[in-house]
Amino acid sequence: MQDQQNSPADYKDIDVIVAGAGHNGLVASCYLAKAGLKTLVVEAHETAGGMTATNPMAPEAPDHMINEASIHASLFRLSPIAQELELETKYGLRQRRIDPCHVQLSQDGDESIGMWNDPRRTAEEIKYFSKKDAAAWMDLSNTIDRAMKIGLPLMNTNAHRPSPAAVLRTMGGAIRHARHIPAIVKLMTNSHAAALEEMFESDMVRACLLTGLPFMEFRSDLSSFCMIYLAALQSQGITMFEGGTGAFPKALIRCLEDHGGSVRTGAKIEEIIIKDGRAAGVRIAGGEEIFAKKGVVTAFSPKMVLNHLLPEGLLDHKTAVTAKHIPTASRGIADFKLNIALKGRIEPRRHSEWRRKRGWDADLRLPTLQWATYEQGIKAYEDCQRGEIPEIIAGLGQVTTAFDPSMAPEGHDTYWFWSGLVPFKPNIGWEKARDQISDMITKDSAKYYEGIEELEIARRPLAPxxxxxxxxxxxxxxxxxxxxxxRFGPGRPAFSLGGYKTPVPGLFLSGSGTHPSAGICGMPGRNSAMTAIKNMK
Structure with missing residues (x-):
């Protein structure tokens, strides 16, 4: 139950406290509770869900529901979580695939390329721009598909101590796909920009795989690994949740409560309590202490946990230095999100008409649309590293109500935009940059989604x-x-901390900063819970 009014007596005999009610924390809590451990999830915000929360855009547009952060379940279908926790068969979770999930638009014309679950459909559209690029797309798809088949078993296990079954499946995959390994190694060790320029001649095709994947500096070695996302897109597909992204944590909470667990919101943790050298509970703002017999699983920023929530001097010198230098702001770029409530419907009519005339499928209100060119994406990164706001905010835009009209009043829309290519430290400061970037996004979006500026009721920007x-x-x-x-695999968040266990007995890490990845994934929660259960028993 999400209840802020429980008395201290309700929190006696707790086995495990999970700190953070984001989706990974809730996934971990479900597995812990299913294992027979009395589990309490403690969440700082008034609403559970973390970056998967869906809430009203109050007070200006209280009937417009917005996904505050994430929208796509990018890696969730690569895990067995939905089946193991019976989220769809028993707890009401409904997800549907978005296909195509992403569409690249031309700035100067009406053309577009849909990125489909079936790579052959994508290649057919690419042929309009370049037959050579269509063939190269299939080669890239095959290479990445083999890489995913080899590596997927290791995503669903502890990176430091993988299960024997996962190791055997990975070895078997490597043997079956041995002839593709040289191509995989070449791709994964290349720079993002070099790989795209070597494979494709069309700016439109290059842009498909650039501006939505700004992980590392585009021209640095090893940065092309980010294109592994294509394997998720083309294997299980990318889904969204009916009822908004927040339907996912709601289903998890139903599962948790069914197994005797509970969630407490509005309770910010200020310190991990250490007793007899072990993690024994948490101290909440205001001084209340809640104890757990078995331990504490944290499911938010590991850098926050290790540097700010433990008693000073508890970690040995080496671990303390490692924790201090977990990178969170070293790329020069940052993320920016914008939600807009609208008093009408918007549609990319010009590009939709072009597709209809060609007989190409796809409702362009449904997928995320991107329109920055490849060269604009490359330049945007360079601008951000200098603290300058790029000439175009490269990112992804989507009409969320096209997927679920119930998230706004009838005939109204909500619009979601994300960019990973804004400066981390803008020279003009975030007080000015927040409004400038929001205005730029709205103005650029209006070139494709007609009417968005005139129909705006309210906006919610999220700068760093x-x-x-x-x-x-x-x-x-x-x-x-x-x-x-x-900083992936055993190096996430750091090589000495990549197995979910910490040097503090009874304290475990989880969340997006742990193996295997961020995004709506759930695997960090599942893997950390399995590790904690094994150690606690």
Whole structure:
């Protein structure tokens, strides 16, 4: 139950406290509760869900529901979580695939390229721009598909101590796809920009795989690993949840409560309580202490946990230095989100008409649309590193009510935009940059979604300072750890901390800053819970 009024007596005999009610924290709590451990989730915000929360845009547009942060379940279908927790068969979760999930629009003309679940459909559209690029797309798809088949078993296990079954499946995949390994190694060690320029000749095709994946500096070695996202898109597909992204945490809470667990919201944790050298509970703002017999699982920023929530001097010198240098703001770029409530419907009519004339499928209100060119994306990164606001805010826009009309009054829309290519420290400061970037996004979006400026009721921008405040993410990092390739697998969040266990007995890490990834994934929650259960028993 989400209840802020419980008495201290209600929190006696707790086995495990999960700190943070984002989707990974809730996933972890469900597995812990299913294992017979009395589990309490403690959440700072008034609403559970973290970056998967869906809430009204009050007070200006209280009937417009907005996904505050994430919208796509990008990696969730690569895990067994929905089946193991019976989220769809028993607890009411409904998800539908978006296909195509992303569409690249031409700025100068009416053309577009849909990125489909079936790579052959994508290649057919690419042929309009370049037959050579269509063939190259299929080659890239095959290479990335083999890489995912080899590596997927290791995503669903502890990166430091993988299960024997996962190791065997990975070895078997490597043997079956051995002839593709040289191509995989070449791709994954290349720079993002070099790989795209080598494979494709069309700016439109290059742009498809650039501006939505700004993980590392585009020209740095190893940065092309981010295109592994294509494997998720083309294997299980990308889904959204009916009722908004917040339907996911709601289903998890139903599962948790069914197994005897509970959620307490509006309770910010100020310190992890250490007793006899072990994590024994949490101290909440105001001084209340809640104890747990088995331990504490944290499911938010590991940098916050290790640097700010433990008693000073508890960590040994080496671990303390490692924790201090977990990167959260070293790329020069940052994330920016904008939600807009609208008093009418918007549609990218010009590009929709072009597709209809060609007999190409796709309701362009449904997928995310991107329109920055490849060269604009490259330049945007360079501008951001200098603290300058790029000439175009490269990102993804979507009409969320096209997927679920119930999220706004009848005939109204909500619009969601995300960019990962804004400066982390704008030279003009965030007080000015927030409004300037919001205006730029709205103006650019109006070139494609007709009427958006005239129909606006209210807007909710989330710049890095806002993300940090709302989601308790250090430096406003939605990844919790900068997404360098060296900070994945056993290196996430750091090589000595990548197995969910910490040097503090009874304290475990989870969340987007742990293996395997950020995004709506759930695997960090599942993997950390499995590790905690094994250690607690």
């Amino acid at each position: 300072p806002d993300i940090e405040k709302r989601f308790h993410a250090i430096d406003g990092s939605v990844y919790h750890v900068d997404p360098y390739v060296t």
